[in-house]
Amino acid sequence: MNHKLNRKAKFMLAFLVSIALAGCFKILTVSQVSSATAGSKITSTVTVTVEGTSDATPHYGIVGLLVPNDWTIDSVYFSGPYSDYCTYLPPTVPDSERAGQVNYWTDSLESRYPSGTNMKWMVYQSYTSHLARTDTVNVTLTVKMTVGQTQGNYNLGYFVTDAALDFTDPSYYSVSLNNPISVTAVVPVELTSFTAQSSNNSVELKWSTATETNNKGFEVERSTDKVNFSRIGFIPGNGSTTEIHQYAFTDNTVSSGTYYYRLKQLDYDGSYKYSSVTEVKFSLPVQYSISQNYPNPFNPSTSINFALPAESNVVIDLYNVLGARVMTIASGDYPAGAHQVSLNAANLASGTYIYSISVSGKDGSKFVSSKKMILMK
Numbered sequence: 001m002n003h004k005l006n007r008k009a010k011f012m013l014a015f016l017v018s019i020a021l022a023g024c025f026k027i028l029t030v031s032q033v034s035s036a037t038a039g040s041k042i043t044s045t046v047t048v049t050v051e052g053t054s055d056a057t058p059h060y061g062i063v064g065l066l067v068p069n070d071w072t073i074d075s076v077y078f079s080g081p082y083s084d085y086c087t088y089l090p091p092t093v094p095d096s097e098r099a100g101q102v103n104y105w106t107d108s109l110e111s112r113y114p115s116g117t118n119m120k121w122m123v124y125q126s127y128t129s130h131l132a133r134t135d136t137v138n139v140t141l142t143v144k145m146t147v148g149q150t151q152g153n154y155n156l157g158y159f160v161t162d163a164a165l166d167f168t169d170p171s172y173y174s175v176s177l178n179n180p181i182s183v184t185a186v187v188p189v190e191l192t193s194f195t196a197q198s199s200n201n202s203v204e205l206k207w208s209t210a211t212e213t214n215n216k217g218f219e220v221e222r223s224t225d226k227v228n229f230s231r232i233g234f235i236p237g238n239g240s241t242t243e244i245h246q247y248a249f250t251d252n253t254v255s256s257g258t259y260y261y262r263l264k265q266l267d268y269d270g271s272y273k274y275s276s277v278t279e280v281k282f283s284l285p286v287q288y289s290i291s292q293n294y295p296n297p298f299n300p301s302t303s304i305n306f307a308l309p310a311e312s313n314v315v316i317d318l319y320n321v322l323g324a325r326v327m328t329i330a331s332g333d334y335p336a337g338a339h340q341v342s343l344n345a346a347n348l349a350s351g352t353y354i355y356s357i358s359v360s361g362k363d364g365s366k367f368v369s370s371k372k373m374i375l376m377k
Helices: 002-020 106-113
Strands: 024-031 035-037 041-051 059-066 072-079 084-088 120-128 136-146 151-160 173-184 189-199 204-222 230-241 245-251 257-267 271-272 279-284 303-310 311-318 325-334 336-346 351-361 364-375
Touching: 002 189, 002 311, 035 311, 041 151, 041 173, 041 325, 059 136, 059 173, 106 120, 136 151, 136 303, 151 271, 189 257, 189 279, 204 279, 230 245, 230 257, 279 336, 303 351, 311 336, 325 336
Parallel strands: 035 173
Antiparallel strands: 024 041, 041 136, 059 120, 059 151, 072 084, 072 136, 084 120, 151 173, 189 204, 204 230, 204 245, 204 257, 257 271, 257 279, 303 336, 311 325, 311 351, 351 364
16 A cells, blocks of 8 residues: 555656656747837747656647737747747636646736836737657747837837746746837838939929838928928829839029928828938029030931020021021020020921021110021931
């Protein structure tokens, strides 16, 4: 009888020891992004070593995640020699491990590692039970999350253990709490360039985007002192796209001086963001001039540039070598600045022609000049 009792006592002792020595989860590394935009999805991978000894009792893996209050956990699963997906374990539901000493893991984690005002512990349990391993292996814990809308700097926490264990021995569990991440606002538009260049009587603005999210469009703003800006135009955006897009705007209401431009990018929800400021110096001509046509010789089209220091009435006529006028190239009022007109001589015969400009400035100034051009068909 005593022999049987001794055998029973030895068996119970061996069983208890096996429970205490059941496989332990220890975090080796945490791979997590250091920054993310609000509303984006991120994936963290945790390398866990499972140190096992012989144990006939099945166990459940427990994962605790310390995240901001407005974050969502999309999926949690182990892969490798120990593989299983995990399900959410509510604070009011005990874990499935009957041999465990801690049943309500959320409360236990909160008590030992307080989450704070803006954070919360979320606990997950492996879907099925597993026999403890007798060897030591590394497995991967994958956590997929949706980032909340609250911006700021946070430290995410990761906790792993076997459900049969408790906090009486640090070797029973593993925790990594200082995993920093910065959450920033969604950037609706990734602006890759923004330039301003004077051209003739105007300033040409050009910009490009690499990606766009809910982009309603761009308000173009101008300033002469780099402090007070006013809207001078609007260019529609392309909504949400990952393709490169080019934009352009022409400011035709400039005179001599320095101008500053910026873009106000508008989102569909009313939010906005300003671009950097770009500067351009615009100068009006100081004297009348007319350039040699280009190309020359030509067939059948060519262009003529002329400059006006003041608003003027301009007439440009074309003559043959006998002095007879064959056509009027341009006639009308032009503002001060640089201008270009085109000539199409498809109906004229090859030969040498003379173009003459006659200018009457609104300030009383006069200007007359002539140049030759060659039409070669």
